[in-house]
Amino acid sequence: MERVYSAHSLLVSEVSSVAKRVLSECGIEASAELVVERAPPERGDLTVNVYRLARDEKKAVELAAQLSEALARGARLVGAARSEGGFVNIEVNPDTYGRLVWKVVSEMGEKYGFNPHPRPLRILVEHTSANPVHPLHVGHLRNCVVGDALARILRARGHSVEVHFYVDDVGLQMSYAAYGFEKVKGLKRDVKPDHFIGLVYAVTNAVVNIRALQKKREHANPDERARIDRELSDWLWVAKELMERDEELFAAIAEAAKSEDPLERIYAINRAYEAGEKWAVSLVREVAERCIEGFKQTLDRLGVAFDSWDWESEVTVWNGLTAEVLRRLRESGFLREDKGALVFEADRLAEDPEVRRRLAIPASFSVTSLVLVRSDGTTLYATRDIAYSVWKFRRGVDKVINVVGAQQALEQAHVRLALYAMGYVREAENMVHFAYEMVTLPGTKMSGRRGRFVSADELIEEAVRRAGEELAKRGLDPAENREIAEKVGIGAVKFAMLSVSPSRPLTFTWERVLDFERNSGPFVQYAYVRARSVLRKAGSLKPEVAEGAFGSEERKLLFLLGYFPEVVARAADELKVELLPQYLNELALAFNKYYDEVPILKAEPEEKARARLALTLMVAVTLENGMRLLGIEPPSRM
RNA sequence: GGGCCCGUGGCCUAGCAUGGAAAGGCGCCGGCCUGCGGAGCCGGAGAACCCGGGUUCAAGUCCCGGCGGGCCCGCCA
Numbered sequence: 173m174e175r176v177y178s179a180h181s182l183l184v185s186e187v188s189s190v191a192k193r194v195l196s197e198c199g200i201e202a203s204a205e206l207v208v209e210r211a212p213p214e215r216g217d218l219t220v221n222v223y224r225l226a227r228d229e230k231k232a233v234e235l236a237a238q239l240s241e242a243l244a245r246g247a248r249l250v251g252a253a254r255s256e257g258g259f260v261n262i263e264v265n266p267d268t269y270g271r272l273v274w275k276v277v278s279e280m281g282e283k284y285g286f287n288p289h290p291r292p293l294r295i296l297v298e299h300t301s302a303n304p305v306h307p308l309h310v311g312h313l314r315n316c317v318v319g320d321a322l323a324r325i326l327r328a329r330g331h332s333v334e335v336h337f338y339v340d341d342v343g344l345q346m347s348y349a350a351y352g353f354e355k356v357k358g359l360k361r362d363v364k365p366d367h368f369i370g371l372v373y374a375v376t377n378a379v380v381n382i383r384a385l386q387k388k389r390e391h392a393n394p395d396e397r398a399r400i401d402r403e404l405s406d407w408l409w410v411a412k413e414l415m416e417r418d419e420e421l422f423a424a425i426a427e428a429a430k431s432e433d434p435l436e437r438i439y440a441i442n443r444a445y446e447a448g449e450k451w452a453v454s455l456v457r458e459v460a461e462r463c464i465e466g467f468k469q470t471l472d473r474l475g476v477a478f479d480s481w482d483w484e485s486e487v488t489v490w491n492g493l494t495a496e497v498l499r500r501l502r503e504s505g506f507l508r509e510d511k512g513a514l515v516f517e518a519d520r521l522a523e524d525p526e527v528r529r530r531l532a533i534p535a536s537f538s539v540t541s542l543v544l545v546r547s548d549g550t551t552l553y554a555t556r557d558i559a560y561s562v563w564k565f566r567r568g569v570d571k572v573i574n575v576v577g578a579q580q581a582l583e584q585a586h587v588r589l590a591l592y593a594m595g596y597v598r599e600a601e602n603m604v605h606f607a608y609e610m611v612t613l614p615g616t617k618m619s620g621r622r623g624r625f626v627s628a629d630e631l632i633e634e635a636v637r638r639a640g641e642e643l644a645k646r647g648l649d650p651a652e653n654r655e656i657a658e659k660v661g662i663g664a665v666k667f668a669m670l671s672v673s674p675s676r677p678l679t680f681t682w683e684r685v686l687d688f689e690r691n692s693g694p695f696v697q698y699a700y701v702r703a704r705s706v707l708r709k710a711g712s713l714k715p716e717v718a719e720g721a722f723g724s725e726e727r728k729l730l731f732l733l734g735y736f737p738e739v740v741a742r743a744a745d746e747l748k749v750e751l752l753p754q755y756l757n758e759l760a761l762a763f764n765k766y767y768d769e770v771p772i773l774k775a776e777p778e779e780k781a782r783a784r785l786a787l788t789l790m791v792a793v794t795l796e797n798g799m800r801l802l803g804i805e806p807p808s809r810m
Numbered sequence: 811g812g813g814c815c816c817g818u819g820g821c822c823u824a825g826c827a828u829g830g831a832a833a834g835g836c837g838c839c840g841g842c843c844u845g846c847g848g849a850g851c852c853g854g855a856g857a858a859c860c861c862g863g864g865u866u867c868a869a870g871u872c873c874c875g876g877c878g879g880g881c882c883c884g885c886c887a
Contacts, residue, residue, distance in 0.1 A: 699850090
């Protein structure tokens with residue numbers, strides 16, 4: 173007998189088969205149009221829209237009546253079916269369906285929700301990939317939290333998933349940080365290493381930009397001068413802020429930049445690093461490693477792990493892959509030279525509607541050509557990203573999902589087009605840009621180069637602090653407080669970031685991210701803790717579901733519990749992480765209501781108490797598994 | 811100038827793929843602690859779904875044209 177992962181899918185197939193029988197009796201051959209979906213609250217559990225089957229109003233109403241009668245009579249798992257207008261609203265039978273759900277949940281236990289896809293894939297997920305020159309900020313946090321949950325959900329769908337972090341160690345931003353670092357590495361500061369590097373990076377940017385702008389100003393015409401002055405005053409403000417943060421460090425870098433041309437040195441570091449010269453490698457690597465050490469501290473605290481850290485230098489430059497990509501692109505005939513630079517004619521390739529269709533590039537999306545090699549012979553970020561994509565697929569994966577900001581939509585399309593041009597058609601078709609919108613800070617614009625951002629660490633710390641305060645208010649044992657505050661605070665942040673759809677820009681405010689009420693991480697955790705508390709108090713009472721033990725008061729919860737594997741499947745197949753937090757909130761809400769309405773342990777007769785205990789156990793298991801899929805830790809008390 | 815995303819009660823968000831019954835939360839008003847944990851529960855007020863056309867028996871959802879906000883457009887990453 174085949175393993176059952178989802179009671180819901182059995183329910184739906186039962187409803188469909190009864191419905192199809194009625195339809196064919198009526199001479200309607202429209203099984204493809206038959207959709208069984210969730211009913212709006214207060215109308216039942218499932219609904220069939222009959223308008224889609226019979227376009228005619230009168231016929232639809234008639235057919236709905238026939239269908240509901242057949243379902244109420246002929247479907248074992250259905251308790252009630254009513255026709256309302258052109259809809260058939262269905263309620264599950266709490267007895268038969270409840271016993272089925274109990275069977276599935278108790279068999280699956282901590283794996284409940286695991287719902288394997290008929291054709292599992294090998295999937296590579298890349299996420300976060302912050303440049304190793306400053307700490308993770310709230311924008312990276314959104315990327316990180318969403319990417320991590322996505323990977324977990326895909327695994328629960330039976331896919332084999334590897335999670336990668338792309339360490340962007342090639343490029344000018346790295347050399348800026350390295351330049352500043354050279355001047356101040358002797359300074360001892362009592363901060364996380366990534367915060368130290370972030371400050372060095374911002375100071376270097378300020379010092380170098382101010383110097384460059386002042387030089388440019390000398391030979392500028394009045395129009396340009398006005399523009400330069402505006403930019404200059406912006407950077408002078410930044411410099412002032414940074415000086416206030418660390419006067420000694422600022423002075424050290426500013427002094428050094430007076431006696432030499434810093435840009436010359438920065439470019440030299442960049443060239444030497446790409447060429448793999450030892451001195452540059454050890455300098456740049458020290459900066460990047462320190463920064464990544466800080467990232468890892470933050471990620472550990474968040475419970476986010478990576479299977480692989482891919483250094484751009486290693487996987488694209490030093491191994492010759494970027495050069496190979498350029499050769500193949502040249503052979504493709506889509507490369508041209510323009511003023512000494514090499515340009516990929518992505519626009520020309522994108523004129524073919526068939527190519528667009530295969531690469532999921534809409535007909536109206538405007539594609540530009542892309543410079544791959546500067547006139548001085550050095551490569552650009554996108555060039556190396558193409559090589560990285562080739563590298564990813566050479567690991568033997570079926571699909572690559574890049575969790576990357578929506579601003580990079582054009583760049584991501586460029587990479588797919590380049591893969592296609594090189595003949596990597598399957599790869600190009602299976603590279604997905606999972607886009608998320610920016611996190612904005614009201615008032616200012618976040619900028620790593622300017623050292624202006626709310627770091628992930630600050631946010632986490634504040635969340636944990638507030639959670640600790642709440643816990644103390646409730647008289648929680650201080651010995652336990654710290655550990656639980658960690659789970660609750662971080663849970664709140666994750667839930668807040670996961671429950672809005674990634675396509676929507678997120679305005680960061682403390683009160684929003686640190687919401688502990690309904691529709692929040694702590695709300696779900698609280699419902700879980702209550703359920704656990706009941707289970708602890710059960711004593712010798714054993715969870716068990718006898719025939720007829722579940723009644724109408726359990727119906728809604730049973731339906732929701734059975735629905736969980738379906739949510740996991742949809743979240744994975746449609747890449748919609750936000751379905752999970754929405755579902756968990758709904759389940760928590762339903763359990764809280766149930767908890768308020770009926771006695772569980774004191775229910776009479778004992779058979780009912782045992783069934784309600786089983787229900788409580790299922791709620792706890794489902795909430796726990798759901799939270800884990802989001803990377804949220806379930807606390808035992810709070 | 812071209813393109814992408816977003817626009818839903820005072821505020822935040824779901825629903826748009828596959829058209830059919832506007833769903834949650836915050837805030838506001840009023841109730842519920844002698845019960846298994848009140849970070850809870852129940853009730854109420856509050857929405858011309860950005861605007862204008864079109865398709866349709868039916869549009870928040872599809873199409874066209876606007877408006878507002880964010881982002882992107884060859885030698886940054």
